Amino acid sequence: MTLNRRSFLGTGLALGAALSAPRAIGQAKPRVVIVGGGAGGATAARYIAKDSQGAIDVILIEPTRTYYTCFFSNLYIGGFRELNSIAHNYGGLASEYGVNVVHDWVIGVDRDAKTVSTAAGHSLAYDRLIVAPGIDFVDGAVPGWSTAAQNKMPHSWKAGSQTQLLKAQIEAMPEGGTFCMVAPPNPYRCPPGPYERISMVAHVLKERNPTAKILVADPKPKFSKMALFQEGWERHYTGMVEWLGPDFGGGNVSVDPDAMTVDIDGSVEKVDVCNVIPAQKAGHIAQVAGLTDASGFCPIVPATMQSRMDENIHVLGDATIAGDMPKSGFSANSQAKVAAMAVRAALTGSRAFPAKFSNTCWSLIDTDDGVKVGASYQATEEKIAKVDGFISQTGEDAALRKATYEESLGWYAGITADMFG
Incomplete structure:
Protein backbone atom coordinates (compact mmCIF):
# COMPACT_ATOMS: atom_id res chain seq x y z
CA MET A 1 0.00 0.00 0.00
CA PHE A 137 3.62 11.46 33.12
CA VAL A 138 2.87 11.19 36.83
CA ASP A 139 4.99 13.70 38.72
CA GLY A 140 7.47 12.03 41.06
CA ALA A 141 6.80 8.55 39.73
CA VAL A 142 10.55 7.90 39.50
CA PRO A 143 12.36 9.78 42.30
CA GLY A 144 15.04 12.06 40.90
CA TRP A 145 13.48 12.26 37.42
CA SER A 146 11.27 14.94 35.92
CA THR A 147 10.60 16.18 32.42
CA ALA A 148 13.32 18.78 33.08
CA ALA A 149 15.79 15.85 32.98
CA GLN A 150 14.40 14.26 29.82
CA ASN A 151 17.35 15.28 27.68
CA LYS A 152 19.78 13.52 30.03
CA MET A 153 17.54 10.52 30.71
CA PRO A 154 15.03 10.45 27.84
CA HIS A 155 11.65 8.73 28.08
CA SER A 156 11.12 8.48 24.29
CA TRP A 157 7.49 7.60 25.05
CA LYS A 158 6.28 10.39 22.79
CA ALA A 159 7.81 9.82 19.38
CA GLY A 160 9.92 12.37 17.52
CA SER A 161 12.86 14.29 18.94
CA GLN A 162 12.97 12.13 22.09
CA THR A 163 13.27 9.02 19.92
CA GLN A 164 16.11 10.59 17.96
CA LEU A 165 17.87 11.55 21.18
CA LEU A 166 17.68 8.07 22.68
CA LYS A 167 18.94 6.46 19.46
CA ALA A 168 21.90 8.86 19.34
CA GLN A 169 22.76 8.16 22.99
CA ILE A 170 22.71 4.40 22.40
CA GLU A 171 24.95 4.67 19.36
CA ALA A 172 27.40 6.88 21.29
CA MET A 173 27.76 4.49 24.27
CA PRO A 174 31.35 3.64 25.20
CA GLU A 175 32.63 0.15 24.53
CA GLY A 176 31.33 -2.20 27.21
CA GLY A 177 29.00 0.48 28.61
CA THR A 178 25.66 0.02 30.36
CA PHE A 179 22.19 0.86 29.11
CA CYS A 180 19.50 0.98 31.79
CA MET A 181 15.74 1.09 31.37
CA VAL A 182 13.45 2.04 34.23
CA ALA A 183 10.29 0.27 33.07
CA PRO A 184 6.81 1.68 33.79
CA PRO A 185 4.14 0.25 36.08
CA ASN A 186 0.75 -0.75 34.65
CA PRO A 187 -1.14 0.75 32.90
CA TYR A 188 1.10 2.26 30.23
CA ARG A 189 1.07 3.20 26.56
CA CYS A 190 2.23 0.31 24.40
CA PRO A 191 3.55 0.43 21.71
CA PRO A 192 6.25 1.55 21.93
CA GLY A 193 6.62 -1.55 24.12
CA PRO A 194 9.37 -1.48 26.77
CA TYR A 195 10.49 -5.03 25.98
CA GLU A 196 10.52 -4.59 22.23
CA ARG A 197 12.65 -1.52 22.93
CA ILE A 198 15.07 -3.63 24.96
CA SER A 199 15.24 -6.02 22.01
CA MET A 200 15.97 -3.20 19.57
CA VAL A 201 18.63 -1.69 21.84
CA ALA A 202 20.22 -5.15 22.13
CA HIS A 203 20.12 -5.53 18.35
CA VAL A 204 22.05 -2.27 17.92
CA LEU A 205 24.55 -3.06 20.67
CA LYS A 206 25.16 -6.59 19.40
CA GLU A 207 26.33 -5.08 16.10
CA ARG A 208 28.11 -1.95 17.38
CA ASN A 209 29.08 -2.64 20.99
CA PRO A 210 28.84 -6.39 21.74
CA THR A 211 30.35 -6.22 25.25
CA ALA A 212 27.77 -3.66 26.42
CA LYS A 213 25.19 -4.61 29.05
CA ILE A 214 21.47 -3.88 29.35
CA LEU A 215 19.84 -3.53 32.76
CA VAL A 216 16.05 -3.45 33.15
CA ALA A 217 14.60 -2.26 36.49
CA ASP A 218 10.94 -3.27 36.44
CA PRO A 219 8.25 -2.74 39.11
CA LYS A 220 6.10 -5.51 37.53
CA PRO A 221 6.52 -9.22 38.32
CA LYS A 222 5.51 -10.12 34.75
CA PHE A 223 4.79 -8.39 31.45
CA SER A 224 3.07 -8.98 28.12
CA LYS A 225 4.75 -11.63 25.94
CA MET A 226 7.28 -12.22 28.73
CA ALA A 227 8.16 -15.81 27.77
CA LEU A 228 8.56 -14.82 24.12
CA PHE A 229 10.90 -11.94 24.91
CA GLN A 230 12.99 -13.89 27.39
CA GLU A 231 13.33 -16.76 24.91
CA GLY A 232 14.38 -14.24 22.23
CA TRP A 233 16.88 -12.46 24.45
CA GLU A 234 18.53 -15.76 25.33
CA ARG A 235 18.65 -16.85 21.68
CA HIS A 236 19.81 -13.59 20.09
CA TYR A 237 21.53 -11.64 22.87
CA THR A 238 22.92 -14.24 25.26
CA GLY A 239 24.16 -12.70 28.51
CA MET A 240 23.48 -9.09 27.45
CA VAL A 241 20.09 -8.43 29.10
CA GLU A 242 19.53 -8.52 32.87
CA TRP A 243 15.92 -8.07 33.96
CA LEU A 244 15.28 -7.15 37.60
CA GLY A 245 11.67 -7.49 38.71
CA PRO A 246 10.27 -6.35 42.08
CA ASP A 247 11.74 -9.37 43.90
CA PHE A 248 15.19 -8.06 42.95
CA GLY A 249 14.59 -4.38 43.66
CA GLY A 250 13.04 -3.32 40.37
CA GLY A 251 10.19 -1.63 42.19
CA ASN A 252 12.44 0.51 44.40
CA VAL A 253 14.32 2.76 41.99
CA SER A 254 15.58 6.33 41.98
CA VAL A 255 17.83 8.14 39.53
CA ASP A 256 20.38 10.95 39.50
CA PRO A 257 20.47 12.43 35.99
CA ASP A 258 23.46 14.69 36.70
CA ALA A 259 25.60 11.83 38.02
CA MET A 260 24.06 9.33 35.52
CA THR A 261 23.39 6.82 38.27
CA VAL A 262 20.46 4.53 39.06
CA ASP A 263 19.77 3.37 42.61
CA ILE A 264 18.08 -0.05 42.55
CA ASP A 265 17.00 -1.01 46.06
CA GLY A 266 20.10 0.63 47.57
CA SER A 267 22.58 -0.59 44.97
CA VAL A 268 23.89 2.36 42.95
CA GLU A 269 24.73 1.64 39.31
CA LYS A 270 26.74 3.98 37.09
CA VAL A 271 25.15 3.91 33.63
CA ASP A 272 25.91 5.43 30.25
CA VAL A 273 22.35 5.70 28.92
CA CYS A 274 19.19 5.65 31.03
CA ASN A 275 15.73 5.35 29.45
CA VAL A 276 13.27 6.37 32.19
CA ILE A 277 9.64 5.49 31.42
CA PRO A 278 7.54 6.91 34.27
CA ALA A 279 4.02 6.03 35.40
CA PHE A 353 -24.46 -0.80 15.07
CA PRO A 354 -23.32 -2.65 18.22
CA ALA A 355 -19.81 -1.68 19.25
CA LYS A 356 -17.06 -4.16 18.46
CA PHE A 357 -13.36 -3.63 19.04
CA SER A 358 -10.11 -5.36 18.12
CA ASN A 359 -6.40 -5.03 18.83
CA THR A 360 -3.13 -6.64 17.84
CA CYS A 361 0.30 -5.67 19.17
CA TRP A 362 3.31 -6.82 17.16
CA SER A 363 6.87 -6.76 18.51
CA LEU A 364 10.19 -7.32 16.78
CA ILE A 365 12.83 -9.21 18.77
CA ASP A 366 15.53 -9.42 16.10
CA THR A 367 15.75 -9.46 12.31
CA ASP A 368 12.63 -11.24 10.95
CA ASP A 369 11.77 -12.49 14.45
CA GLY A 370 8.32 -11.00 15.01
CA VAL A 371 5.77 -11.96 17.66
CA LYS A 372 2.24 -10.76 18.37
CA VAL A 373 -0.63 -10.77 20.82
CA GLY A 374 -4.20 -9.69 20.17
CA ALA A 375 -7.87 -10.04 20.92
CA SER A 376 -11.40 -9.05 19.97
CA TYR A 377 -13.69 -7.23 22.40
CA GLN A 378 -17.27 -6.20 22.92
CA ALA A 379 -18.97 -3.48 24.94
CA THR A 380 -20.67 -4.44 28.18
CA GLU A 381 -22.33 -2.12 30.68
CA GLU A 382 -19.22 -2.15 32.87
CA LYS A 383 -16.30 -2.25 30.46
CA ILE A 384 -14.84 -3.16 27.09
CA ALA A 385 -14.59 -6.92 27.61
CA LYS A 386 -12.31 -9.43 25.91
CA VAL A 387 -14.15 -12.03 23.80
CA ASP A 388 -11.24 -14.12 22.54
CA GLY A 389 -7.52 -13.73 21.94
CA PHE A 390 -4.31 -15.14 20.52
CA ILE A 391 -0.58 -14.95 21.15
CA SER A 392 2.58 -16.20 19.44
CA GLN A 393 4.11 -19.30 20.98
CA THR A 394 7.64 -20.02 22.11
CA GLY A 395 9.54 -22.36 19.82
CA GLU A 396 7.92 -21.16 16.58
CA ASP A 397 9.94 -21.70 13.41
CA ALA A 398 11.76 -18.93 11.59
CA ALA A 399 9.34 -18.84 8.64
CA LEU A 400 6.36 -18.14 10.90
CA ARG A 401 8.23 -15.43 12.82
CA LYS A 402 9.24 -13.76 9.55
CA ALA A 403 5.63 -13.89 8.34
CA THR A 404 4.50 -12.29 11.60
CA TYR A 405 6.95 -9.44 11.12
CA GLU A 406 5.85 -8.94 7.51
CA GLU A 407 2.23 -8.91 8.69
CA SER A 408 3.12 -6.01 10.98
CA LEU A 409 4.52 -4.04 8.04
CA GLY A 410 1.25 -4.43 6.17
CA TRP A 411 -0.69 -3.38 9.25
CA TYR A 412 1.42 -0.23 9.65
CA ALA A 413 0.77 0.82 6.06
CA GLY A 414 -2.92 0.10 6.52
CA ILE A 415 -3.50 1.87 9.82
CA THR A 416 -1.63 5.03 8.85
CA ALA A 417 -3.68 5.23 5.63
CA ASP A 418 -6.79 4.67 7.77
CA MET A 419 -5.76 7.56 10.02
CA PHE A 420 -4.57 10.12 7.52
CA GLY A 421 -6.06 9.11 4.19
Whole structure:
Protein backbone atom coordinates (compact mmCIF):
# COMPACT_ATOMS: atom_id res chain seq x y z
CA MET A 1 0.00 0.00 0.00
CA THR A 2 1.42 3.37 -1.02
CA LEU A 3 1.10 6.17 1.49
CA ASN A 4 0.07 9.57 0.21
CA ARG A 5 2.57 12.06 1.63
CA ARG A 6 1.21 15.50 0.81
CA SER A 7 2.65 18.62 2.30
CA PHE A 8 0.25 20.46 4.60
CA LEU A 9 -2.33 22.22 2.42
CA GLY A 10 -3.99 24.50 4.94
CA THR A 11 -6.89 24.14 7.29
CA GLY A 12 -9.83 24.59 4.95
CA LEU A 13 -11.18 27.53 7.02
CA ALA A 14 -9.71 30.79 8.16
CA LEU A 15 -8.34 30.67 11.70
CA GLY A 16 -9.52 34.11 12.64
CA ALA A 17 -13.09 35.30 13.02
CA ALA A 18 -14.57 32.16 11.44
CA LEU A 19 -13.35 29.96 14.29
CA SER A 20 -13.70 32.46 17.09
CA ALA A 21 -17.25 33.44 16.24
CA PRO A 22 -20.07 31.75 18.15
CA ARG A 23 -22.31 29.29 16.33
CA ALA A 24 -25.18 31.01 14.56
CA ILE A 25 -28.67 30.18 15.78
CA GLY A 26 -30.17 27.65 13.41
CA GLN A 27 -26.81 26.83 11.81
CA ALA A 28 -27.40 23.93 9.43
CA LYS A 29 -24.43 21.75 10.19
CA PRO A 30 -23.68 20.26 13.60
CA ARG A 31 -20.05 20.62 14.62
CA VAL A 32 -17.62 18.10 16.08
CA VAL A 33 -14.37 19.34 17.58
CA ILE A 34 -11.60 16.77 18.03
CA VAL A 35 -8.66 17.40 20.35
CA GLY A 36 -5.55 15.42 19.43
CA GLY A 37 -4.46 14.10 16.03
CA GLY A 38 -3.04 10.68 16.86
CA ALA A 39 -4.42 7.23 16.14
CA GLY A 40 -7.70 8.03 17.89
CA GLY A 41 -8.28 11.64 16.90
CA ALA A 42 -7.15 11.46 13.27
CA THR A 43 -9.18 8.30 12.66
CA ALA A 44 -12.29 9.82 14.22
CA ALA A 45 -11.92 12.97 12.13
CA ARG A 46 -11.56 11.01 8.91
CA TYR A 47 -14.47 8.65 9.56
CA ILE A 48 -16.91 11.34 10.72
CA ALA A 49 -16.08 13.55 7.74
CA LYS A 50 -16.09 10.68 5.24
CA ASP A 51 -19.20 8.85 6.43
CA SER A 52 -21.31 11.96 7.10
CA GLN A 53 -20.58 13.13 3.53
CA GLY A 54 -20.30 16.75 4.57
CA ALA A 55 -23.30 16.79 6.92
CA ILE A 56 -21.05 17.42 9.94
CA ASP A 57 -18.50 20.21 10.34
CA VAL A 58 -15.32 18.50 11.61
CA ILE A 59 -12.51 20.47 13.28
CA LEU A 60 -9.33 18.66 14.35
CA ILE A 61 -7.03 20.55 16.73
CA GLU A 62 -3.46 19.25 16.93
CA PRO A 63 -0.40 21.35 17.85
CA THR A 64 2.14 19.55 15.65
CA ARG A 65 2.22 19.68 11.86
CA THR A 66 4.14 16.39 11.67
CA TYR A 67 2.91 13.41 13.68
CA TYR A 68 5.40 10.65 14.54
CA THR A 69 3.78 7.33 15.41
CA CYS A 70 4.79 5.78 18.71
CA PHE A 71 4.11 2.42 17.13
CA PHE A 72 7.15 1.41 15.05
CA SER A 73 9.32 4.04 16.76
CA ASN A 74 11.26 1.20 18.39
CA LEU A 75 12.09 -0.09 14.92
CA TYR A 76 13.69 3.27 14.16
CA ILE A 77 15.82 2.89 17.30
CA GLY A 78 16.79 -0.60 16.16
CA GLY A 79 17.79 0.55 12.69
CA PHE A 80 14.93 -1.14 10.85
CA ARG A 81 13.16 2.10 9.86
CA GLU A 82 14.08 5.66 8.97
CA LEU A 83 12.54 8.44 11.03
CA ASN A 84 10.66 9.86 8.05
CA SER A 85 8.91 6.50 7.61
CA ILE A 86 7.00 7.06 10.86
CA ALA A 87 6.25 10.75 10.11
CA HIS A 88 2.84 11.80 8.81
CA ASN A 89 1.00 15.05 8.10
CA TYR A 90 -2.63 16.16 7.98
CA GLY A 91 -2.84 17.37 4.38
CA GLY A 92 -4.96 14.43 3.26
CA LEU A 93 -7.54 14.94 5.98
CA ALA A 94 -7.88 18.59 4.94
CA SER A 95 -7.85 18.23 1.15
CA GLU A 96 -9.57 14.87 0.65
CA TYR A 97 -12.13 14.88 3.45
CA GLY A 98 -12.71 18.55 4.26
CA VAL A 99 -11.51 18.30 7.85
CA ASN A 100 -10.57 21.69 9.23
CA VAL A 101 -7.14 21.00 10.73
CA VAL A 102 -6.08 23.64 13.25
CA HIS A 103 -2.50 23.57 14.55
CA ASP A 104 -2.90 24.95 18.06
CA TRP A 105 -3.00 23.89 21.72
CA VAL A 106 -6.32 23.44 23.49
CA ILE A 107 -6.00 25.04 26.92
CA GLY A 108 -9.55 24.89 28.24
CA VAL A 109 -12.96 23.26 27.89
CA ASP A 110 -16.17 24.93 29.03
CA ARG A 111 -18.53 21.98 29.27
CA ASP A 112 -21.56 24.12 30.14
CA ALA A 113 -21.08 26.48 27.18
CA LYS A 114 -19.82 23.58 24.99
CA THR A 115 -16.73 25.47 23.82
CA VAL A 116 -13.00 24.83 23.75
CA SER A 117 -10.39 27.56 24.01
CA THR A 118 -6.97 27.51 22.37
CA ALA A 119 -3.60 29.06 23.11
CA ALA A 120 -3.96 31.30 20.06
CA GLY A 121 -7.08 32.84 21.60
CA HIS A 122 -9.79 31.06 19.63
CA SER A 123 -13.04 29.81 21.16
CA LEU A 124 -14.71 26.98 19.25
CA ALA A 125 -18.27 25.84 19.88
CA TYR A 126 -19.12 22.16 19.52
CA ASP A 127 -22.14 19.88 19.47
CA ARG A 128 -19.92 16.91 20.31
CA LEU A 129 -16.33 16.99 21.54
CA ILE A 130 -13.87 14.13 21.05
CA VAL A 131 -10.83 14.17 23.33
CA ALA A 132 -7.84 12.03 22.32
CA PRO A 133 -4.94 13.61 24.21
CA GLY A 134 -2.66 10.61 24.72
CA ILE A 135 -0.65 10.41 27.93
CA ASP A 136 1.27 12.58 30.34
CA PHE A 137 3.62 11.46 33.12
CA VAL A 138 2.87 11.19 36.83
CA ASP A 139 4.99 13.70 38.72
CA GLY A 140 7.47 12.03 41.06
CA ALA A 141 6.80 8.55 39.73
CA VAL A 142 10.55 7.90 39.50
CA PRO A 143 12.36 9.78 42.30
CA GLY A 144 15.04 12.06 40.90
CA TRP A 145 13.48 12.26 37.42
CA SER A 146 11.27 14.94 35.92
CA THR A 147 10.60 16.18 32.42
CA ALA A 148 13.32 18.78 33.08
CA ALA A 149 15.79 15.85 32.98
CA GLN A 150 14.40 14.26 29.82
CA ASN A 151 17.35 15.28 27.68
CA LYS A 152 19.78 13.52 30.03
CA MET A 153 17.54 10.52 30.71
CA PRO A 154 15.03 10.45 27.84
CA HIS A 155 11.65 8.73 28.08
CA SER A 156 11.12 8.48 24.29
CA TRP A 157 7.49 7.60 25.05
CA LYS A 158 6.28 10.39 22.79
CA ALA A 159 7.81 9.82 19.38
CA GLY A 160 9.92 12.37 17.52
CA SER A 161 12.86 14.29 18.94
CA GLN A 162 12.97 12.13 22.09
CA THR A 163 13.27 9.02 19.92
CA GLN A 164 16.11 10.59 17.96
CA LEU A 165 17.87 11.55 21.18
CA LEU A 166 17.68 8.07 22.68
CA LYS A 167 18.94 6.46 19.46
CA ALA A 168 21.90 8.86 19.34
CA GLN A 169 22.76 8.16 22.99
CA ILE A 170 22.71 4.40 22.40
CA GLU A 171 24.95 4.67 19.36
CA ALA A 172 27.40 6.88 21.29
CA MET A 173 27.76 4.49 24.27
CA PRO A 174 31.35 3.64 25.20
CA GLU A 175 32.63 0.15 24.53
CA GLY A 176 31.33 -2.20 27.21
CA GLY A 177 29.00 0.48 28.61
CA THR A 178 25.66 0.02 30.36
CA PHE A 179 22.19 0.86 29.11
CA CYS A 180 19.50 0.98 31.79
CA MET A 181 15.74 1.09 31.37
CA VAL A 182 13.45 2.04 34.23
CA ALA A 183 10.29 0.27 33.07
CA PRO A 184 6.81 1.68 33.79
CA PRO A 185 4.14 0.25 36.08
CA ASN A 186 0.75 -0.75 34.65
CA PRO A 187 -1.14 0.75 32.90
CA TYR A 188 1.10 2.26 30.23
CA ARG A 189 1.07 3.20 26.56
CA CYS A 190 2.23 0.31 24.40
CA PRO A 191 3.55 0.43 21.71
CA PRO A 192 6.25 1.55 21.93
CA GLY A 193 6.62 -1.55 24.12
CA PRO A 194 9.37 -1.48 26.77
CA TYR A 195 10.49 -5.03 25.98
CA GLU A 196 10.52 -4.59 22.23
CA ARG A 197 12.65 -1.52 22.93
CA ILE A 198 15.07 -3.63 24.96
CA SER A 199 15.24 -6.02 22.01
CA MET A 200 15.97 -3.20 19.57
CA VAL A 201 18.63 -1.69 21.84
CA ALA A 202 20.22 -5.15 22.13
CA HIS A 203 20.12 -5.53 18.35
CA VAL A 204 22.05 -2.27 17.92
CA LEU A 205 24.55 -3.06 20.67
CA LYS A 206 25.16 -6.59 19.40
CA GLU A 207 26.33 -5.08 16.10
CA ARG A 208 28.11 -1.95 17.38
CA ASN A 209 29.08 -2.64 20.99
CA PRO A 210 28.84 -6.39 21.74
CA THR A 211 30.35 -6.22 25.25
CA ALA A 212 27.77 -3.66 26.42
CA LYS A 213 25.19 -4.61 29.05
CA ILE A 214 21.47 -3.88 29.35
CA LEU A 215 19.84 -3.53 32.76
CA VAL A 216 16.05 -3.45 33.15
CA ALA A 217 14.60 -2.26 36.49
CA ASP A 218 10.94 -3.27 36.44
CA PRO A 219 8.25 -2.74 39.11
CA LYS A 220 6.10 -5.51 37.53
CA PRO A 221 6.52 -9.22 38.32
CA LYS A 222 5.51 -10.12 34.75
CA PHE A 223 4.79 -8.39 31.45
CA SER A 224 3.07 -8.98 28.12
CA LYS A 225 4.75 -11.63 25.94
CA MET A 226 7.28 -12.22 28.73
CA ALA A 227 8.16 -15.81 27.77
CA LEU A 228 8.56 -14.82 24.12
CA PHE A 229 10.90 -11.94 24.91
CA GLN A 230 12.99 -13.89 27.39
CA GLU A 231 13.33 -16.76 24.91
CA GLY A 232 14.38 -14.24 22.23
CA TRP A 233 16.88 -12.46 24.45
CA GLU A 234 18.53 -15.76 25.33
CA ARG A 235 18.65 -16.85 21.68
CA HIS A 236 19.81 -13.59 20.09
CA TYR A 237 21.53 -11.64 22.87
CA THR A 238 22.92 -14.24 25.26
CA GLY A 239 24.16 -12.70 28.51
CA MET A 240 23.48 -9.09 27.45
CA VAL A 241 20.09 -8.43 29.10
CA GLU A 242 19.53 -8.52 32.87
CA TRP A 243 15.92 -8.07 33.96
CA LEU A 244 15.28 -7.15 37.60
CA GLY A 245 11.67 -7.49 38.71
CA PRO A 246 10.27 -6.35 42.08
CA ASP A 247 11.74 -9.37 43.90
CA PHE A 248 15.19 -8.06 42.95
CA GLY A 249 14.59 -4.38 43.66
CA GLY A 250 13.04 -3.32 40.37
CA GLY A 251 10.19 -1.63 42.19
CA ASN A 252 12.44 0.51 44.40
CA VAL A 253 14.32 2.76 41.99
CA SER A 254 15.58 6.33 41.98
CA VAL A 255 17.83 8.14 39.53
CA ASP A 256 20.38 10.95 39.50
CA PRO A 257 20.47 12.43 35.99
CA ASP A 258 23.46 14.69 36.70
CA ALA A 259 25.60 11.83 38.02
CA MET A 260 24.06 9.33 35.52
CA THR A 261 23.39 6.82 38.27
CA VAL A 262 20.46 4.53 39.06
CA ASP A 263 19.77 3.37 42.61
CA ILE A 264 18.08 -0.05 42.55
CA ASP A 265 17.00 -1.01 46.06
CA GLY A 266 20.10 0.63 47.57
CA SER A 267 22.58 -0.59 44.97
CA VAL A 268 23.89 2.36 42.95
CA GLU A 269 24.73 1.64 39.31
CA LYS A 270 26.74 3.98 37.09
CA VAL A 271 25.15 3.91 33.63
CA ASP A 272 25.91 5.43 30.25
CA VAL A 273 22.35 5.70 28.92
CA CYS A 274 19.19 5.65 31.03
CA ASN A 275 15.73 5.35 29.45
CA VAL A 276 13.27 6.37 32.19
CA ILE A 277 9.64 5.49 31.42
CA PRO A 278 7.54 6.91 34.27
CA ALA A 279 4.02 6.03 35.40
CA GLN A 280 1.42 7.60 33.15
CA LYS A 281 -1.94 9.37 33.22
CA ALA A 282 -4.33 10.91 30.71
CA GLY A 283 -3.09 13.90 28.74
CA HIS A 284 -3.32 17.22 30.53
CA ILE A 285 -6.39 18.61 28.75
CA ALA A 286 -8.46 15.62 29.94
CA GLN A 287 -7.65 16.62 33.50
CA VAL A 288 -8.37 20.31 32.81
CA ALA A 289 -11.76 19.34 31.37
CA GLY A 290 -12.64 17.28 34.45
CA LEU A 291 -12.82 13.99 32.54
CA THR A 292 -10.49 11.94 34.76
CA ASP A 293 -11.13 10.04 37.98
CA ALA A 294 -8.78 9.22 40.86
CA SER A 295 -6.79 6.87 38.61
CA GLY A 296 -5.73 9.77 36.41
CA PHE A 297 -7.51 8.25 33.41
CA CYS A 298 -10.95 8.80 31.87
CA PRO A 299 -13.92 6.50 32.56
CA ILE A 300 -16.02 5.91 29.44
CA VAL A 301 -19.29 4.30 28.35
CA PRO A 302 -18.03 1.26 26.40
CA ALA A 303 -20.74 1.21 23.71
CA THR A 304 -20.09 4.79 22.54
CA MET A 305 -16.78 5.90 24.11
CA GLN A 306 -18.71 8.76 25.77
CA SER A 307 -17.21 10.20 28.91
CA ARG A 308 -19.00 9.12 32.06
CA MET A 309 -18.52 12.72 33.19
CA ASP A 310 -20.24 14.34 30.19
CA GLU A 311 -22.44 12.72 27.54
CA ASN A 312 -21.47 15.33 24.95
CA ILE A 313 -17.80 14.31 25.11
CA HIS A 314 -16.17 11.13 23.81
CA VAL A 315 -12.69 10.06 24.94
CA LEU A 316 -10.36 7.81 22.93
CA GLY A 317 -7.14 5.89 23.20
CA ASP A 318 -4.44 5.99 25.85
CA ALA A 319 -6.36 8.46 28.04
CA THR A 320 -9.27 6.09 28.66
CA ILE A 321 -10.10 3.38 31.16
CA ALA A 322 -10.83 0.88 28.40
CA GLY A 323 -11.47 -2.29 30.39
CA ASP A 324 -9.61 -5.23 28.90
CA MET A 325 -8.20 -3.26 25.94
CA PRO A 326 -4.54 -2.21 26.11
CA LYS A 327 -3.36 1.34 25.47
CA SER A 328 -2.23 0.87 21.88
CA GLY A 329 -2.52 2.70 18.58
CA PHE A 330 -4.57 -0.20 17.19
CA SER A 331 -6.96 0.12 20.17
CA ALA A 332 -7.32 3.88 19.68
CA ASN A 333 -8.04 3.40 15.98
CA SER A 334 -10.68 0.77 16.79
CA GLN A 335 -12.28 2.93 19.49
CA ALA A 336 -12.35 5.93 17.14
CA LYS A 337 -14.54 4.07 14.66
CA VAL A 338 -17.01 3.20 17.40
CA ALA A 339 -17.09 6.81 18.58
CA ALA A 340 -17.41 8.15 15.03
CA MET A 341 -20.44 5.95 14.44
CA ALA A 342 -22.01 7.05 17.73
CA VAL A 343 -21.41 10.72 16.96
CA ARG A 344 -22.89 10.45 13.47
CA ALA A 345 -25.94 8.67 14.85
CA ALA A 346 -26.47 11.33 17.51
CA LEU A 347 -26.03 14.30 15.16
CA THR A 348 -27.56 13.05 11.90
CA GLY A 349 -29.91 10.24 12.93
CA SER A 350 -27.91 7.61 11.04
CA ARG A 351 -27.93 4.00 12.19
CA ALA A 352 -25.50 2.85 14.88
CA PHE A 353 -24.46 -0.80 15.07
CA PRO A 354 -23.32 -2.65 18.22
CA ALA A 355 -19.81 -1.68 19.25
CA LYS A 356 -17.06 -4.16 18.46
CA PHE A 357 -13.36 -3.63 19.04
CA SER A 358 -10.11 -5.36 18.12
CA ASN A 359 -6.40 -5.03 18.83
CA THR A 360 -3.13 -6.64 17.84
CA CYS A 361 0.30 -5.67 19.17
CA TRP A 362 3.31 -6.82 17.16
CA SER A 363 6.87 -6.76 18.51
CA LEU A 364 10.19 -7.32 16.78
CA ILE A 365 12.83 -9.21 18.77
CA ASP A 366 15.53 -9.42 16.10
CA THR A 367 15.75 -9.46 12.31
CA ASP A 368 12.63 -11.24 10.95
CA ASP A 369 11.77 -12.49 14.45
CA GLY A 370 8.32 -11.00 15.01
CA VAL A 371 5.77 -11.96 17.66
CA LYS A 372 2.24 -10.76 18.37
CA VAL A 373 -0.63 -10.77 20.82
CA GLY A 374 -4.20 -9.69 20.17
CA ALA A 375 -7.87 -10.04 20.92
CA SER A 376 -11.40 -9.05 19.97
CA TYR A 377 -13.69 -7.23 22.40
CA GLN A 378 -17.27 -6.20 22.92
CA ALA A 379 -18.97 -3.48 24.94
CA THR A 380 -20.67 -4.44 28.18
CA GLU A 381 -22.33 -2.12 30.68
CA GLU A 382 -19.22 -2.15 32.87
CA LYS A 383 -16.30 -2.25 30.46
CA ILE A 384 -14.84 -3.16 27.09
CA ALA A 385 -14.59 -6.92 27.61
CA LYS A 386 -12.31 -9.43 25.91
CA VAL A 387 -14.15 -12.03 23.80
CA ASP A 388 -11.24 -14.12 22.54
CA GLY A 389 -7.52 -13.73 21.94
CA PHE A 390 -4.31 -15.14 20.52
CA ILE A 391 -0.58 -14.95 21.15
CA SER A 392 2.58 -16.20 19.44
CA GLN A 393 4.11 -19.30 20.98
CA THR A 394 7.64 -20.02 22.11
CA GLY A 395 9.54 -22.36 19.82
CA GLU A 396 7.92 -21.16 16.58
CA ASP A 397 9.94 -21.70 13.41
CA ALA A 398 11.76 -18.93 11.59
CA ALA A 399 9.34 -18.84 8.64
CA LEU A 400 6.36 -18.14 10.90
CA ARG A 401 8.23 -15.43 12.82
CA LYS A 402 9.24 -13.76 9.55
CA ALA A 403 5.63 -13.89 8.34
CA THR A 404 4.50 -12.29 11.60
CA TYR A 405 6.95 -9.44 11.12
CA GLU A 406 5.85 -8.94 7.51
CA GLU A 407 2.23 -8.91 8.69
CA SER A 408 3.12 -6.01 10.98
CA LEU A 409 4.52 -4.04 8.04
CA GLY A 410 1.25 -4.43 6.17
CA TRP A 411 -0.69 -3.38 9.25
CA TYR A 412 1.42 -0.23 9.65
CA ALA A 413 0.77 0.82 6.06
CA GLY A 414 -2.92 0.10 6.52
CA ILE A 415 -3.50 1.87 9.82
CA THR A 416 -1.63 5.03 8.85
CA ALA A 417 -3.68 5.23 5.63
CA ASP A 418 -6.79 4.67 7.77
CA MET A 419 -5.76 7.56 10.02
CA PHE A 420 -4.57 10.12 7.52
CA GLY A 421 -6.06 9.11 4.19
